[in-house]
Amino acid sequence: MPRSISCTILAYNEEVTLQAATEEVVETLQRQYPDREAEVLIVDDGSSDATPDIARRMAQTYDHVRVITHPENLGPGSALVTGFAESANEVVCFHAADQQLPFDEVAALIPLLDDHDLVIGDRTDRPGYTWMRRLSSWTYITLVHNLYDLGRFKDFNFLYLYRKELLDRVTIETTGVFMPTEVLVKCIDLEARIATATVTCLPRRAGVATCGRPSVVAWTFVEMIRFWGLWRMRKLLGF
Numbered sequence: 001m002p003r004s005i006s007c008t009i010l011a012y013n014e015e016v017t018l019q020a021a022t023e024e025v026v027e028t029l030q031r032q033y034p035d036r037e038a039e040v041l042i043v044d045d046g047s048s049d050a051t052p053d054i055a056r057r058m059a060q061t062y063d064h065v066r067v068i069t070h071p072e073n074l075g076p077g078s079a080l081v082t083g084f085a086e087s088a089n090e091v092v093c094f095h096a097a098d099q100q101l102p103f104d105e106v107a108a109l110i111p112l113l114d115d116h117d118l119v120i121g122d123r124t125d126r127p128g129y130t131w132m133r134r135l136s137s138w139t140y141i142t143l144v145h146n147l148y149d150l151g152r153f154k155d156f157n158f159l160y161l162y163r164k165e166l167l168d169r170v171t172i173e174t175t176g177v178f179m180p181t182e183v184l185v186k187c188i189d190l191e192a193r194i195a196t197a198t199v200t201c202l203p204r205r206a207g208v209a210t211c212g213r214p215s216v217v218a219w220t221f222v223e224m225i226r227f228w229g230l231w232r233m234r235k236l237l238g239f
Helices: 018-032 051-061 076-086 101-107 110-114 131-148 179-188 212-235
Strands: 007-009 039-046 063-071 091-096 118-123 159-163 194-201
Touching: 007 018, 007 076, 018 039, 018 051, 018 101, 039 051, 039 076, 039 194, 051 063, 063 076, 076 091, 076 179, 091 101, 091 110, 091 118, 101 110, 110 159, 118 179, 131 212, 159 179, 179 212
Parallel strands: 007 039, 007 091, 039 063, 118 194
Antiparallel strands: 091 159, 118 159
């Protein structure tokens, strides 16, 4: 049974919401799991606003909060990779500073890791998505379903909780939005035990989403196809 918890908060120009997001994570973990060791990692992904100052203040306020700073913006995938690498505890989860997901719902899924290696969250909706972002999301999910035979998962790019021992067996090769899907594919190849759960997706409380930028969308599809080629070649060669 995994006991200790590491939660990464992803923050890029989230000065309006970062303090509330950090307090939400800290207070929820203390309330729901008071007997478990916990750490909260704020990954500042090269913010240009007051996000770094707020992150440092949170680390000064809570002794189990620490800050990792990227010198430039590398994207949410890279921020997650940093959080995974820096996480020291047995359960690894993450929370976006835009607070589109109530963290109490995330924390409530932690007991599923008693009997599973990985938990995937399925969004109830996608509020605030433009028609273009909905189209790109549908296209992405359809391609992933077909390329990687993941049709049994309705949604796989919003929420994950992992056993750290599973993550430690995965070599991550992509750094963009596609990265969590890469990890999922590799975890399936490792015969991980996977649970799914429905979670609430809320509108962003502030700021602007970066995942829908044309450059981000284009790079996501490039990484998806490139990784598929490598993945298929390895399967054919037996490694």
